[in-house]
Amino acid sequence: MTATTTTTTADATTSAAPEAVPVKRSAAMIASIADPGVPTTSAPFGHALAALGERDQRVVGLTADLSKYTDMHVFAAAHPERYFEMGMAExxxxxxxxxMAAVGLVPFATTYSVFATRRAYDFLCLDAAEPRLNVNIVAALPGLTTGYGPSHQATEDVAILRGMPDLTIFDPADALDVEAIVPAAAALEGPTYTRLLRGQVPRILDRYDYTFEVGKAKVVRPGDDAVIVSSGLMTMRALLAADTLSADHSVELSVVHCATLKPFDEATVVAQLDTDRTAFTAENHTVVGGLFETVAGALVRxxxxxxxxPIGLPDEFLDAGALPTLHDKYGLSTQSVVDRVLGALR
Known part of the structure; x- marks a missing residue:
């Protein structure tokens, strides 16, 4: 989708809106998820895919009228002959x-998470997962990463997809994860679904001794007082909260990052939770059907x-509004994580 296209998707509506719409409000509704002081990388998915396309002529890019808003435009500019605009037809x-995958190509297809999951589930299941084809769905606006209300907030996307056989689900924490997931997804057998962080994406994992591996949870930051198992942007928030807790409250929080939600690294996660430390999960997703219930199931088994x-979104349709305000309201902000940890330790 370009800024001149007339459509009902959130970002294009913003760009095509009448001048009377407050610019400050619109910007806040699609604000960067990066906390103050955290460096960012522009469009890491688009640049990683373009680089992969240079190395592998089989790589193709598709989008459902959302090239600019999923960073696919970077690949389109680099490899126009292998870019396909499919229109609003997920x-x-x-x-x-x-x-394309059935004839040996390696497709990456982008749209918003709500459209990939709510609209195209059956096609992903029967056209890609059942024949184990390497179809890579890269979905923007996962969870609460937009202020445009329930029509665009994919708070339940992982819950929808977790039951699909042979589907790999990635939830990257930052640009470093995104850059590593692109070539890893292309090399896998079967389809993948990535909860895309787009635009100006935080870059925080390079501060730690961390390397992405498919299907592996990693202890990014050790800590003796409490442990938090996190995924996606909540790993960034957990790491920032851990810094605050250590500096201001002498509380050492261990952060275990799960960049792969399926298959899930039960062994690593359970080993970290089976201690006397106070335990948390943190996810940019409803607490129904996501990371929290995955962890709970592993412990029970x-x-x-x-x-x-659990630190996550409630089982309800969320409000529209400025994204930072919504993160405070629904408990995803860094300060909210700090407060939850301190409250449980008292």
């Missing part, structure tokens, strides 16, 4: 990507009785 896009405190 089901068609997934079916076309499956056909191993007969481990351990209380885990």
């Amino acid at each position: 089901q068609l896009m997934v079916g076309a990507a499956a056909g 191993r007969g481990i009785a351990k209380q885990v405190n």
